[in-house]
Amino acid sequence: MRRAATMGDVASLAGVSHQTVSRVLNDSPAVRPETRERVLAAIEQLGYRRNIAARALVTRRSQTLGVVSFGTRLYGPTTAVHAIEQAARQAGYYVSIASEEFLDATTLRAALERLAEQAVEGIVVIAPQKQAQSALAELPDGVPAVVIDGHPDCGAPRVYVDQVHGAADATRHLLDQGVTTVHHVAGPLDWLEADARVEGWRQVLQDAGRPVPELRHRGDWSAGSGYAAGLALAEDPTVEAVFVANDPMALGVLRALSERGRRCPEDILVVGFDDVPESAFYLPPLTTVRQDFPALGRKSIDLLLAQIQGSRVERSEVVPAQLVVRTSSRRPEPTTRRTR
Amino acid sequence: MRRAATMGDVASLAGVSHQTVSRVLNDSPAVRPETRERVLAAIEQLGYRRNIAARALVTRRSQTLGVVSFGTRLYGPTTAVHAIEQAARQAGYYVSIASEEFLDATTLRAALERLAEQAVEGIVVIAPQKQAQSALAELPDGVPAVVIDGHPDCGAPRVYVDQVHGAADATRHLLDQGVTTVHHVAGPLDWLEADARVEGWRQVLQDAGRPVPELRHRGDWSAGSGYAAGLALAEDPTVEAVFVANDPMALGVLRALSERGRRCPEDILVVGFDDVPESAFYLPPLTTVRQDFPALGRKSIDLLLAQIQGSRVERSEVVPAQLVVRTSSRRPEPTTRRTR
DNA sequence: AAATTATGACCGGTACTAGGA
DNA sequence: TTCCTAGTACCGGTCATAATT
Numbered sequence: 224m225r226r227a228a229t230m231g232d233v234a235s236l237a238g239v240s241h242q243t244v245s246r247v248l249n250d251s252p253a254v255r256p257e258t259r260e261r262v263l264a265a266i267e268q269l270g271y272r273r274n275i276a277a278r279a280l281v282t283r284r285s286q287t288l289g290v291v292s293f294g295t296r297l298y299g300p301t302t303a304v305h306a307i308e309q310a311a312r313q314a315g316y317y318v319s320i321a322s323e324e325f326l327d328a329t330t331l332r333a334a335l336e337r338l339a340e341q342a343v344e345g346i347v348v349i350a351p352q353k354q355a356q357s358a359l360a361e362l363p364d365g366v367p368a369v370v371i372d373g374h375p376d377c378g379a380p381r382v383y384v385d386q387v388h389g390a391a392d393a394t395r396h397l398l399d400q401g402v403t404t405v406h407h408v409a410g411p412l413d414w415l416e417a418d419a420r421v422e423g424w425r426q427v428l429q430d431a432g433r434p435v436p437e438l439r440h441r442g443d444w445s446a447g448s449g450y451a452a453g454l455a456l457a458e459d460p461t462v463e464a465v466f467v468a469n470d471p472m473a474l475g476v477l478r479a480l481s482e483r484g485r486r487c488p489e490d491i492l493v494v495g496f497d498d499v500p501e502s503a504f505y506l507p508p509l510t511t512v513r514q515d516f517p518a519l520g521r522k523s524i525d526l527l528l529a530q531i532q533g534s535r536v537e538r539s540e541v542v543p544a545q546l547v548v549r550t551s552s553r554r555p556e557p558t559t560r561r562t563r
Numbered sequence: 564m565r566r567a568a569t570m571g572d573v574a575s576l577a578g579v580s581h582q583t584v585s586r587v588l589n590d591s592p593a594v595r596p597e598t599r600e601r602v603l604a605a606i607e608q609l610g611y612r613r614n615i616a617a618r619a620l621v622t623r624r625s626q627t628l629g630v631v632s633f634g635t636r637l638y639g640p641t642t643a644v645h646a647i648e649q650a651a652r653q654a655g656y657y658v659s660i661a662s663e664e665f666l667d668a669t670t671l672r673a674a675l676e677r678l679a680e681q682a683v684e685g686i687v688v689i690a691p692q693k694q695a696q697s698a699l700a701e702l703p704d705g706v707p708a709v710v711i712d713g714h715p716d717c718g719a720p721r722v723y724v725d726q727v728h729g730a731a732d733a734t735r736h737l738l739d740q741g742v743t744t745v746h747h748v749a750g751p752l753d754w755l756e757a758d759a760r761v762e763g764w765r766q767v768l769q770d771a772g773r774p775v776p777e778l779r780h781r782g783d784w785s786a787g788s789g790y791a792a793g794l795a796l797a798e799d800p801t802v803e804a805v806f807v808a809n810d811p812m813a814l815g816v817l818r819a820l821s822e823r824g825r826r827c828p829e830d831i832l833v834v835g836f837d838d839v840p841e842s843a844f845y846l847p848p849l850t851t852v853r854q855d856f857p858a859l860g861r862k863s864i865d866l867l868l869a870q871i872q873g874s875r876v877e878r879s880e881v882v883p884a885q886l887v888v889r890t891s892s893r894r895p896e897p898t899t900r901r902t903r
Numbered sequence: 904a905a906a907t908t909a910t911g912a913c914c915g916g917t918a919c920t921a922g923g924a
Numbered sequence: 925t926t927c928c929t930a931g932t933a934c935c936g937g938t939c940a941t942a943a944t945t
Contacts, residue, residue, distance in 0.1 A: 229915060240929050245917065255927065275680060276619035277916035280935045285616065287659075295645045296840070305635045308660055317681055318660055319627075320648055340615060341657055446844040471841055478844045500636070501811055504786035504818045506846045569936060580909045585938065593907065617936035621914045909943070916935090923929075 228269040237265035248273060279342070287317040288527065289338035292349040293326035297444060298470075298499045299516050300349050303371060306520025307347055314528055319343060326350060331358040339363045345527040347371065348379075352413045367530035369523045374415060380530070381539040382523045386416050389512040389544025390423025393466050393494045395431075396510070396546055400492055400554040402463040404433045408440040408452040408476060410468040417441075420468050420496060442468070446475040453479025456491075464492040464552075470499045473509055477551070481506070493551045503549060510552035513545045568609040577605035588613060619682070627657040628867065629678035632689040633666035637784060638810075638839045639856050640689050643711060646860025647687055654868055659683060666690060671698040679703045685867040687711065688719075692753045707870035709863045714755060720870070721879040722863045726756050729852040729884025730763025733806050733834045735771075736850070736886055740832055740894040742803040744773045748780040748792040748816060750808040757781075760808050760836060782808070786815040793819025796831075804832040804892075810839045813849055817891070821846070833891045843889060850892035853885045 234241040239262060246254050247262040254262075265271070279285050288311045292300050304320070311318045319341055321334035331350065335358075338346055343366065348359065351372040359377045362368045368379040375381070397405045407424045410417030421438065428435045440455065442448030449472030456462050457480050467473035473495030480487050487493050487507055495502060498513035522540050529536050574581040579598060586594050587602040594602075605611070619625050628651045632640050644660070651658045659681055661674035671690065675698075678686055683706065688699065691712040699717045702708045708719040715721070737745045747764045750757030761778065768775045780795065782788030789812025796802050797820050807813035813835030820827050827833050827847055835842060838853035862880050869876050 231915085240931095241916085242918090242930080243928065246928095249917090253927065258928080272680060274620070274915050275682060276616045276625065277914070277935085279616035280614070280620055280915080280937085281917045283935080296642065301641050302636065305662065305664075308662060309664075312661075312677070317677070320658055320660055321652075322645065322648055324645075324649075337652070337657070340612060342615065446841045450844055471844075474841055475844050478846055478848075481846055501786045501814055501841070504790055504811075504815050506818055506821055508818075571936085581937085582910080582939090583908060586908090589938085595907070598907085614936050617914090618938075619914095620916085620936080621938045623914080905945105907943100907945075910941085911939105912941100913939085914937090917933105919931100919933080921930085924927085 227274075228271040230271075230273075232269055233262065233265045233271050236269060237261045285317075285342040285344055286315065287319050287341060287343045288524075289319050289321060289341065289343035289346045290349070291331065291334045291338065291346065292320070292322040293324070293330075293352065293355075294444075295322050295324070298497060299514060302516035303349055303520040303523075306517040307524055310521045310524035314524065316344070326352050326355055328354060328358040331355055332361060335361065335363060339366070345369075345531050347523045347527060348373070351415050353415055354413060367527055369526045369530070371519055371523050372416060375539075380526050380536050382519055382526060382542065383539065384514045384519060384542045385544050386419030387423040387426070389496065389514070389546070390420040390466065391427045392423075392544070392546040393496070393510075393512050394424045394427040396548065397464040397466060397492055397494060397552060398427070398431055398433065400464065400552065402492065402554075404428060404436060405464045405466050406436045406440075406456060406462050407438060408442055408449060408456075408465060408467040408472055409438060410441070410472075411443050412441060417468055420466075424466055442472045442475075444469050444472060446471040446478075448472060449475025450479050452476060454483065456480070457483035457485050462491055464494075466494050466496075468496055470495040470497045470502045470505075470509060470511055473502070473511070473551075474505055477505055477507075477509070487551050488553055489555060492554060495551075498547055505551070507551045508549035510549045511547050513547050515542050515545075518542050567614075568611040569614075570611075572609055573602065573605045573611050576609065577601045625657075625682040625684055626655065627659050627681060627683045628864075629659050629661060629681065629683035629686045630689070631671065631674045631678065631686065632660070632662040633664070633670075633692065633695075634784075635662050635664070638837060639854060642856035643689060643860040643863075646857040647864055648860075650861045650864035654864065656684070666692050666695055668694060668698040671695055672701060675701070675703060679706070685709075685871050687863045687867060688713070691755050693755055694753055707867055709867045709870075711859055711863050712756060715879075720866050720876050722859055722866060722882065723879065724854045724859060724882045725884050726759035727763040727766070729836065729854070729886070730760040730806065731767045732763075732884070732886040733836065733850075733852050734764045734767040736888065737804040737806060737832055737834060737892060738767070738771055738773065740804065740892065742832065742894075744768060744776060745804045745806050746776045746780075746796060746802050747778060748782055748789060748796075748805060748807040748812055749778060750781070750812075751783050752781060757808055760806075764806055782812045782815075784809050784812060786811040786818075788812060789815025790819045792816060794823065796820070797823035797825050802831055804834075806834050806836075808836055810835040810837045810842045810845075810849060810851055813842070813851070813891075814845055817845055817847075817849070827891050828893055829895060832894060835891075838887055845891070847891045848889035850889045851887055853887050855882050855885075858882050 440452035453476035495511035502509040685707040780792035793816035835851040842849040
């Protein structure tokens with residue numbers, strides 16, 4: 224394998240100095256169009272490609288942003304990561320990923336360390352688990368960072384979806400259907416989002432003076448865990464409505480209800496959270512709360528770039544959640560209830 | 564911001580030469596343990612971190628692998644990318660992602676160009692669309708590459724799931740339930756996998772001497788497109804069994820059937836493809852064909868590393884697909900058919 | 904002589920200066 | 925002036941080689 228062409232090679236082929244080649248590559252205005260053409264032709268001819276290691280060495284800029292993510296099989300993080308990539312690229316950055324399947328302080332630290340080794344210019348952390356928050360304190364010194372769905376005092380600017388309002392809207396919507404109260408299938412204990420959704424749900428019930436059912440059901444975001452919770456809920460004849468902390472768990476609940484002969488929405492109303500693409504096709508179509516994950520990703524990059532460019536940065540940015548009403552939560556008119 | 568510590572700083576603090584520091588970092592045996600300790604202490608004290616740009620410049624190795632992916636919202640590619648990251652990291656490589664939402668020759672070329680700029684040492688391309696194949700011919704010259712689910716003569720070693728056998732198994736399983744023939748809801752025209760699944764399906768029907776229904780239904784992998792196909796299938800009273808090219812589309816079919824009052828599995832049998840985590844909780848639980856996406860990712864890195872290390876590499880590696888039988892495809896015994 | 908350690912060239916760019924057309 | 929050449933000092937490592945125990 225021949226050694227790759229260098230700037231000097233291009234320069235001598237084009238009959239200019241290496242300095243001029245550099246100017247052309249960096250879009251300096253101080254190059255005559257005609258000269259620029261000659262240089263570009265030489266670049267083309269030699270298949271020259273700038274050595275980014277050399278460039279990074281002298282400019283002290285890696286042109287790379289880092290992304291740390293956990294639970295990458297989940298719809299939310301995956302979608303957000305994708306949006307991050309797009310936005311970062313459009314801003315002229317490469318993206319390096321450091322993700323792990325499960326999070327604990329050790330793996331988060333390791334992931335941050337890997338990114339630090341690469342001298343990334345900024346880091347986006349998607350770490351909605353509580354135990355991530357402590358490790359976040361150790362974000363590399365001078366490196367700008369943004370946290371998605373993190374804790375208010377995690378030390379870095381945050382971008383987050385308004386989980387509390389989303390959960391409140393869902394719960395209020397269920398109460399509006401005329402039920403006495405709403406049960407909740409919560410997400411895992413360690414997740415901040417799970418807490419926020421519990422809070423929104425509880426708040427609305429309390430404000431409405433409704434009994435707050437004991438929180439007995441905690442899933443792990445999976446359909447299987449929702450199914451288990453659904454079996455228990457189906458046993459309880461007083462249950463009229465259930466707010467489930469995400470869509471896959473809601474799918475599990477729907478299946479459990481159906482197996483136990485409890486019809487949705489005739490007997491029990493169900494609302495999910497996330498609005499995964501499939502939820503409109505569950506049986507019945509699922510009412511849910513949409514989170515705009517792509518917006519989350521884009522805004523995190525906006526905040527990060529602002530920091531890199533040295534602007535003062537808002538401490539946080541909120542993305543609203545939006546209730547999407549479908550069949551699973553609409554109580555049929557009592558008159559039509561048994562006609563079908 | 565103070566300038567970061569350099570090897571020379573560490574060296575003078577430890578009272579050795581920069582060369583010795585380098586040896587310590589590269590685990591050279593030619594360093595007295597006592598000296599090594601001193602150096603490590605100095606590194607710790609200064610918070611020294613090796614500059615990978617400088618290292619890459621002289622070693623001509625970026626320690627980075629590139630991944631190109633499209634349709635990153637789909638379960639398969641996402642899962643595979645994740646496995647790739649894990650495997651690459653374990654092998655001591657960083658991972659740079661270049662993905663786009665939609666693929667065409669231009670975006671693929673752009674993605675490969677971005678990775679080439681970064682001087683990645685190897686590339687994994689996940690590009691199961693037909694139109695990707697031509698652009699694959701332009702894989703950067705000397706850069707090792709592996710293609711996941713690509714065309715046999717795409718020019719690079721391939722790792723792929725045995726789609727044809729998976730589809731054949733699914734179809735055969737349906738015939739075994741006693742139906743006359745099996746209908747198919749295919750994936751998008753441009754996808755190789757869609758073709759392979761059609762082929763496996765058709766093959767089995769032909770071999771069994773069954774009528775091959777005209778291929779009228781083509782979705783885009785989404786539940787919505789499956790729903791549309793399902794509505795049409797529900798109209799046709801002769802349809803006894805449907806093999807759907809992926810799980811989300813199968814979900815759409817199930818919903819359409821249910822809406823039109825055709826029961827699954829009593830009236831129509833359904834089989835999907837992919838085994839997404841939710842499919843066990845569809846109504847009814849979906850029989851499907853599991854693809855081992857993590858294995859796909861791992862094996863692609865194995866092949867890539869082998870190439871990088873200069874070994875001769877098998878042209879391709881196959882990952883088997885596995886039929887997972889659940890409720891949606893099991894015809895109830897005729898005697899119990901109407902009892903419930 | 905063998906084991907360590909020190910020295911300087913080099914990787915391929917960028918940034919600067921001085922000066923020519 | 926405006927554009928460009930020429931030359932050189934970096935950036936922070938690695939490697940080959942020489943020098944020192």
